[in-house]
Every structure is written in C-alpha cells, then in structure tokens.
Amino acid sequence: TQAMVSTTLGTKQDEQIIDALAGEYTDRFMLHYNFPPYSTGETGRMGPPKRREIGHGRLAKRALIAVLPKQEDFSYSMRVVSEITESNGSSSMASVCGGCLSLMNAGVPLSAHVAGIAMGLILEDNRFAVLTDILGDEDHLGDMDFKVAGTENGVTALQMDIKIQGITKEIMQVALDQAKEGRLHILGIMKSAIDAPQELSTHAPRLYTLRINPDKIRDVIGKGGSVIRALTEETGTSIDIAEDGLITIASVSAEGAEEAKRRIEEITAEVEIGKIYEGTVVKILDKNVGAIVQIMPGRDGLVHISQIANERIANVADHLQEGQQVRVKVLETDERGRIRLSIKAALADAPQA
Numbered sequence: 477t478q479a480m481v482s483t484t485l486g487t488k489q490d491e492q493i494i495d496a497l498a499g500e501y502t503d504r505f506m507l508h509y510n511f512p513p514y515s516t517g518e519t520g521r522m523g524p525p526k527r528r529e530i531g532h533g534r535l536a537k538r539a540l541i542a543v544l545p546k547q548e549d550f551s552y553s554m555r556v557v558s559e560i561t562e563s564n565g566s567s568s569m570a571s572v573c574g575g576c577l578s579l580m581n582a583g584v585p586l587s588a589h590v591a592g593i594a595m596g597l598i599l600e601d602n603r604f605a606v607l608t609d610i611l612g613d614e615d616h617l618g619d620m621d622f623k624v625a626g627t628e629n630g631v632t633a634l635q636m637d638i639k640i641q642g643i644t645k646e647i648m649q650v651a652l653d654q655a656k657e658g659r660l661h662i663l664g665i666m667k668s669a670i671d672a673p674q675e676l677s678t679h680a681p682r683l684y685t686l687r688i689n690p691d692k693i694r695d696v697i698g699k700g701g702s703v704i705r706a707l708t709e710e711t712g713t714s715i716d717i718a719e720d721g722l723i724t725i726a727s728v729s730a731e732g733a734e735e736a737k738r739r740i741e742e743i744t745a746e747v748e749i750g751k752i753y754e755g756t757v758v759k760i761l762d763k764n765v766g767a768i769v770q771i772m773p774g775r776d777g778l779v780h781i782s783q784i785a786n787e788r789i790a791n792v793a794d795h796l797q798e799g800q801q802v803r804v805k806v807l808e809t810d811e812r813g814r815i816r817l818s819i820k821a822a823l824a825d826a827p828q829a
Contacts (some may be wrong), residue, residue, distance in 0.1 A: 481574030567593030592625030777815030
C-alpha cells in the first residue's frame, strides 16, 4: 500500500463551511481521501467521492484531530489530501501515517506522532489467530478488519468490521496488544524520517494578528467594504475580522502585512483632544460654513469658518482648497463621533521661529 499525502495551509477564510442540521459552522481541518481505480490495477471513472472514500477519510481525520494544536496556538486552516497510489492493505491507516508526516513537514506543531495499523482475525471453532498489518487477501478471506490508530501513549481512532457474530474479550485484548506493538514499530520508523515539526514553508502565508475595539470594525470594513477591499488589493494581503475585534492578516510578504497592520492601526486610532494632526482638506462646505479635513484614514472633522484664521474671513475658498495639507488641532469630539478641528488653534500652538 502506498499513499502520497500532501498538506496545504490556508487562512480562516479557507475553512470549510459545514451546513449542518444544527446550524452552519466552519471546520479548520480537512482530510480528503482519494482512492482512484488504478490503485488496485483497475480502470474506471474518476468522480465525486463515494461512501467508502468519505468513511476512510473521516477515520483518518479522527485519528489526527487529537494531536492538532489549539486554534489560538496555530490559526491556520489545514487541508490534507491522501492520494492512494497502490492498495493491498489498509490505505486509511497509510493515510494516517502519511498525514502525520505531511502535517509535520508543513510546520504544523502536532503534539505527537500518530500511526495506524490494521489487524485481522482467523477464527476456527475455539481457536483463533490475530494477524498484524493485513494484506488485501487476508482482509477479504479473514473474519475481521480492526483498524487501530494512535500515539505512543494511547489510541486516537478505532474501526472494526467483522464477518462473524462477535468477538470475545480475549480476542480484543490480543488484537489491541498486537496493534500497540505494531504501532510503536511504525512510529519508530516515522520518527527516523521526521522527529519534530519543521519550519513553516516560505510559500505558506504568514499570519499576523492585532485586536481592535469592536466598535471600530465598521471603520475598517468601510462603506460597502470599500476600505477593506482597498487594503487587501493594495497590500496583497488577506484580512479576516472576527466579531470580537481580532484581526488576522495573512500574507506571503512580511512588508505587505506590516503595511496593512499600520494602516489598520491608523484607521482605528482614537482621536486625541488637544493633539495637532497633519490633515488634508477633502471638501469645502456650502454657504461658507467651513471645510471638512481628513486627519487620518476614515476620520474627518469640521473646521468652522471661525477656526480657519485669527482674523475674520468672508470666504472659505480664499484660504483653503480641496487637497491642501493643513495642520489642525482637535478641539472636541461628541458622543456621535463628530470631530471639531481648528487651524487657528494649531497656529497658536506652533513653536515661534
């Protein structure tokens, strides 16, 4: 039996969406098991997975879930694909062994190695023999197919198919003991290949996190998603925002991630009363009310006509134009988030030449 197993790391946006009876949820760990006809020397159509493939994939997934890192320690989504290239024995247990090594090679910090082995049984009257690592013929002609997967310290997944009425406690004990011996042997070989999780690939997205005030989430998203769309396109990153304000930035480029993080911090920064900002005039208001000045991305304030210059002025447009850079001082903010700015106060606070 041979299996070619690969692991792909993604972001939270790559998690599988499960539409279950109890409601929709996402799954960060996917294991897809493929059993093409050529793996048993046959020809046939390649189509969607059948029940057998789904069942074998679920068994292998259950075996590996027990050693996966917690979400807060490793926030990547993980997809393992097991392609069975030759089958004459338990390909699901080969998927467990290959999946473990593939995850470690991808840099996933598994808590332990996991291996699997299939046990068989020949029962005749009161005599029995438990077989270790059964072949296809031993599975077909024997009385039991008992798959056991686990670590050095315990079992993480079991599956039993029997063709007889039942088995005794003695048979089960012998099968588990032999399975442990075989599992430990396989684990030793696996550890000689990869003894610990390796470094993340340079091609894997790097994840950076920061936490913002949940009330600021709408500022990061922008009207119709305009702000976050511009952020992702201009920095080449993928950005996920949780309801509690935790932002995850995924990027292959460290520079792009840092730029996205800097811009998000600018957007979500709190405006300080009394602080002087470098702003840009974005709009001259009608009826000479004043001007709107942007002091940081997504944060605009009003400069009333009385706050533009020390002397009385009649026309705002004589002193300010759209796009002009000005120094403004924050006078106050109200409960609705509106900001009052003053150019006059900023000039008064400027150091004298």
